[in-house]
Each structure stands twice: as C-alpha cells, then as structure tokens.
Amino acid sequence: MKKNWWKALAVVLLLYVAVAGLLMPVPRLAILNESIRNLYFHVPMWFGMTFILVASVYYSVRYLRTPTPELDILAHESAKTGILMGVVGLATGSIWARYTWGAWWTNDPKLNGAAIAMLIYGAYLVLRSSFTDEQQRARISAIYNIFAFATAMPLFYILPRLTDSLHPGAGGNPAFAKYDLDSNMRLVFYPAVIGWTLLAFWLAQVASRLSLLKQKVYEKQLA
Amino acid sequence: MQKDFRLEWRQRAALNGMLLYVGSTVFVCYLSFSLRGGQLPAPAWNALFWIVLLFSAVNAVAKGFLQESRGRMLYYYTVVRPQAVILAKISYNALLLLGLALVAFSLYALVLGNPVQNVGLFVGNVLLGAVGFASTLTLVSGIAAKATNSSTLMAVLGFPLMVPMLLLLIKVSKNALDGLEFEASQSSLLTLVALNMIVGAVSYLLFPFLWRS
Numbered sequence: 485m486k487k488n489w490w491k492a493l494a495v496v497l498l499l500y501v502a503v504a505g506l507l508m509p510v511p512r513l514a515i516l517n518e519s520i521r522n523l524y525f526h527v528p529m530w531f532g533m534t535f536i537l538v539a540s541v542y543y544s545v546r547y548l549r550t551p552t553p554e555l556d557i558l559a560h561e562s563a564k565t566g567i568l569m570g571v572v573g574l575a576t577g578s579i580w581a582r583y584t585w586g587a588w589w590t591n592d593p594k595l596n597g598a599a600i601a602m603l604i605y606g607a608y609l610v611l612r613s614s615f616t617d618e619q620q621r622a623r624i625s626a627i628y629n630i631f632a633f634a635t636a637m638p639l640f641y642i643l644p645r646l647t648d649s650l651h652p653g654a655g656g657n658p659a660f661a662k663y664d665l666d667s668n669m670r671l672v673f674y675p676a677v678i679g680w681t682l683l684a685f686w687l688a689q690v691a692s693r694l695s696l697l698k699q700k701v702y703e704k705q706l707a
Numbered sequence: 708m709q710k711d712f713r714l715e716w717r718q719r720a721a722l723n724g725m726l727l728y729v730g731s732t733v734f735v736c737y738l739s740f741s742l743r744g745g746q747l748p749a750p751a752w753n754a755l756f757w758i759v760l761l762f763s764a765v766n767a768v769a770k771g772f773l774q775e776s777r778g779r780m781l782y783y784y785t786v787v788r789p790q791a792v793i794l795a796k797i798s799y800n801a802l803l804l805l806g807l808a809l810v811a812f813s814l815y816a817l818v819l820g821n822p823v824q825n826v827g828l829f830v831g832n833v834l835l836g837a838v839g840f841a842s843t844l845t846l847v848s849g850i851a852a853k854a855t856n857s858s859t860l861m862a863v864l865g866f867p868l869m870v871p872m873l874l875l876l877i878k879v880s881k882n883a884l885d886g887l888e889f890e891a892s893q894s895s896l897l898t899l900v901a902l903n904m905i906v907g908a909v910s911y912l913l914f915p916f917l918w919r920s
Contacts, residue, residue, distance in 0.1 A: 548916050593874075603867040610863050614854045624853050627913045628864070631846060634909045635868050638902060643871055 490682055497679030504672050522580045524672055528680035529573030530598075530640070536684040537566040537605075541633045544626035554696065556622035559629060560612065561691040565684050567605050574598060594651040597639035604636045722803070725767045729811045732759050737818040749822050749884045756815055757877055760836070761869065763807055768800050768844035769851070769861045784918065793845065793914035797907065800841035808833045824886025832879045835896070839872045839903045846910040849917050872906075875899045 505524035540562035547555040577595070578588050589595065611628055615621035736755055740747055747755070783792055812833065816823075823829045847865045851857040875895050882892040 597871075600867055600870045603870075607864045607867055611850070611854065611860065614856055614860055616855070620853060623916065624850055627846075627917050628850055630913060631909055632868070634905055635843070635871060638898075638905070639871050642898065643874065 491686055494679055494682035494686055497675045498683060501672060501676040501679055505676065508668060508672060510669060519580055519583055520669075522576060523669065524676040526573060526576040526580060527673070528677045529569050529576065531677045532680040532684040533566045533569035533573060534637075534640070535681050536562050536569065536688060537633060537636075539685070539688070540566060541630055544629040547622065547626045551619070551623065553618075553622070553699070554692075556626065557692050557695050557699075558688070559626060561695065562688045563605060563608060563629060565688040565691065567602065567609070568687070569680075569684055570598065570602050570605070574602065592651060593643060597643055601636040601639045604632045604639075608632055725763065725803070725807055726810060728766060729759065729763045729807055730814060732763065733811060733814045733818065736815075740819065747819055750881065752819065752822055753877060753881050753884055756812070757873060757880070759811055759815070760804075760808055760833075760840075761866075761873065763811065764804050764837075764840040764844060765862060765865055767803055767807060768841065769848050769858065789915040789918040790911060792918065793849075793910060796845045797842050797910065800845050801838045804837035804841050805834060808837055823884055825883040828889065828892065829880055829883035832876060832883060832892075832896070832899075835899050835903060836872070836876045839876075839899065839906065840869060842903065842907040842910050843868050843872070846914065846917070849914065853917075872899065872902055875902070 501524055505521055510518070510520050540559050543555050543559035543562060547559060577598075581590065581595075582588050608625065608628055612621060612625045615624065736759065809830075812830075844865055847868065848861060851860040851864060854860050875898060879892045879895050879899070882895075
C-alpha cells in the first residue's frame with residue numbers, strides 16, 4: 485500500500501474529476517456553453533502525454549547508457565501510452581471542434597502540428613516492428629525515440645505560437661487561463677491534470693509489467 | 708575529418724543520377740502544367756518547388772548510408788571517430804542538397820517562370836533548408852540502413868520529421884516570393900536556425916550509439 489498510494493490518488497482524483505467536472509457550475513460563455521467542460525478532459529491529455537513522453541525519453545537515454553531489456557520495455561510502453569493519450573486528445577478535441585467550430589477538423593497549425601507529431605511517433609512503432617534482432621531493435625528505437633522527441637516537441641509548443649490559430653490560447657483567442665478560468669474551474673482542472681498524468685504512468689507501468697511477464701514466459705518455454 | 712569528407716566526395720557517382728532526377732522531375736512538372744497553358748500562381752509554384760526538393764533530398768541522402776558497403780563501414784569504424792563521420796556526412800549532404808536545390812531552382816525558374824521578388828532571402832532560405840534536411844535525413848538514413856525494409860522506412864521516418872522544418876521553409880519562401888521585407892520573416896528564420904541547431908546537436912550526440920551497433 486505504501487508504494488501504491490499514487491494509484492489510489494489517481495482513482496480518487498479521476499472520480500472527482502468525472503463527477504465534479506460534469507456537475508459543477510461553469511461560467512456561461514457564448515459559443516462555448518457547456519463544452520467548456522472539455523477543459524477537464526482534453527487539455528490534461530496533452531499534459532499527460534508530454535510527461536509520459538519525457539519519461540520515455542528518460543528511459544531511452546538510460547538504455548543507451550546501460551542496455552537492459554527492462555529499460556527498453558519501459559521506454560516502449562511509455563511511448564505507446566503517450567501515443568494513446570495523444571490520440572484521445574485529438575479525438576476529444578475533434579468532437580469539441582464539431583460543436584464549437586462546426587467542423588471535425590480545421591486547417592489549423594495547432595491541430596496539424598499535433599497530428600504530425602502523432603505521425604512521428606507512429607513511425608516509431610513502424611520502426612520497432614521492422615527489426616528481428618532484439619538488441620538492435622532496442623538500441624535503434626531508443627535513438628529514434630530521442631530524435632523524435634526533439635523534433636515533435638517544437639510542433640506542440642513552438643510552431644503553433646508563431647502563427648494565428650483558432651485554438652483557444654492562441655492568435656488572440658481567449659486562453660482558458662486568462663480570464664474565464666475562474667477559481668471554480670481551477671478546483672477541477674488542476675486535479676484533472678494530476679489525475680490523468682498519474683493514470684498515464686499507471687497504464688505504462690501495467691503494460692511494461694505485462695510485457696516483461698510475457699517475455700519471461702516465452703523464455704521459459706524456450707528453455 | 709577533412710579526409711573523410713574527401714572520401715565522400717570521391718564516390719559521387721550518384722551525383723549525376725541525382726541531377727538527372729531533379730531535372731526530369733522539374734520537366735515533368737513543367738509538362739503537366741503547360742497543359743493548362745498558363746502561368747502558375749505563386750502559392751502553387753512555391754509548393755511544387757518544395758515538394759520537388761523534398762523528394763530529391765530523401766532520394767539523395769538515402770544513398771549515403773544505404774549504398775555503403777559493410778567493409779567500408781568497418782574501415783571507417785577503425786580509422787575515425789564517429790563524430791567526424793556524422794559531421795562529414797552532414798556537411799557533404801548539405802552541400803549536395805544545396806547544389807541540387809540551386810540547380811533545381813534555376814531549371815525551375817527557366818521553364819516555369821521566376822516569380823521570386825527577393826532572391827537573397829529565397830536563396831538564404833534554401834540554404835537553411837539544405838542544412839536542416841541534411842542533418843535530419845542523415846541520421847534517419849543511418850537508422851533506416853540498419854533495418855530490413857530500409858527504403859520504405861526512410862520515407863516513413865523522414866517525412867514527418869521534416870514537416871516542422873518544411874512548414875517554416877514554405878512560409879519564408881512565400882514571403883520571399885511576395886517580396887515582403889526582411890522583418891516579416893525574421894522570427895521564422897530564427898526558429899528555423901534554432902530547429903537546425905537542435906536537430907544537428909541531437910544527431911551529433913546520438914550517432915556514436917548508432918555507429919557502435
């Protein structure tokens with residue numbers, strides 16, 4: 485229990501976010517209306533994705549220093565979790581856009597950047613599947629993972645800031661943080677960020693343990 | 708490093724092939740647009756130019772590692788440091804791409820007309836693009852050379868990685884086409900330089916690990 489307190493915290497926070505996020509009063513704004521509640525689900529996805537991808541790069545760097553299969557599995561599963569969070573983030577954003585902008589997808593730098601970053605990480609999965617030798621696969625995908633992180637992060641955090649965008653928080657559109665995020669919303673938003681990030685780490689941990697176990701079973705069958 | 712660079716230069720058999728590749732691509736563009744019998748609008752000119760450059764860059768750089776024989780790799784491995792190899796490859800590829808880009812630009816301007824109003828900015832932009840493409844694609848071709856289906860992998864890995872750079876390049880070259888003053892594209896150019904430096908530094912750091920395997 486001492487080691488697993490953060491999982492309990494994740495469950496509690498996410499339950500709180502689900503209940504409070506859907507029921508607590510939110511500011512009435514034109515166009516946004518109730519869809520402002522997407523703040524509790526869409527935005528934390530990207531926070532969680534960034535944190536888990538940072539963790540993945542950290543494991544990859546450690547793998548290059550001391551190559552062990554555990555670190556490779558951790559890096560791989562963290563990256564996969566990051567991709568999952570990114571895809572969910574794109575999906576929630578797309579649904580939100582359908583009801584506020586009237587289209588599932590618009591030609592917007594922020595949206596395109598996120599989609600291309602997902603393609604970069606999709607290529608990571610393709611790269612992994614095209615090696616037969618396990619050590620070589622681990623080493624080269626670690627290299628690519630670091631490289632991908634260095635090129636994908638500008639897509640999220642630098643390039644969209646250079647151009648105008650429809651997306652909230654860019655191009656003169658009100659960011660949630662500026663004035664319409666009143667203290668009521670902060671009460672849900674910050675727990676949501678922490679909760680979804682913890683969930684991402686939990687997912688990555690469970691997936692890594694599963695694939696470690698699979699590997700052990702496989703080795704036993706060979707022996 | 709000097710020597711390595713010269714070695715690279717010596718096996719430039721592919722160079723003529725690349726020149727022909729660029730030439731025929733430009734000519735195909737020209738023929739397919741001459742059917743409409745009109746001058747290309749500037750945005751289409753710009754987009755087509757960068758697409759031609761993108762594809763010839765991927766093809767040109769892919770040769771760098773894929774066509775290297777195993778024996779030669781082992782020889783380099785014993786003689787020079789990996790950092791020297793990656794720097795030599797990047798600078799060779801940058802020069803190669805710059806040459807190709809300038810040839811492509813002059814041919815392109817010859818047959819499709821030259822709407823560029825600020826040539827200095829345009830050429831500077833092409834220079835930055837060549838360096839950026841070279842540093843991204845050199846590492847990618849090194850990675851792809853290790854895998855089994857390397858030619859597909861080269862495109863799959865390379866294209867998304869180049870998109871951030873490409874977006875900035877297209878924006879700046881659009882500014883150059885329209886003859887906007889330098890200030891309009893200053894921030895994009897700075898970001899481009901920063902992006903090049905990030906990619907170059909990461910390739911420099913990572914290549915020794917790739918080399919060892």
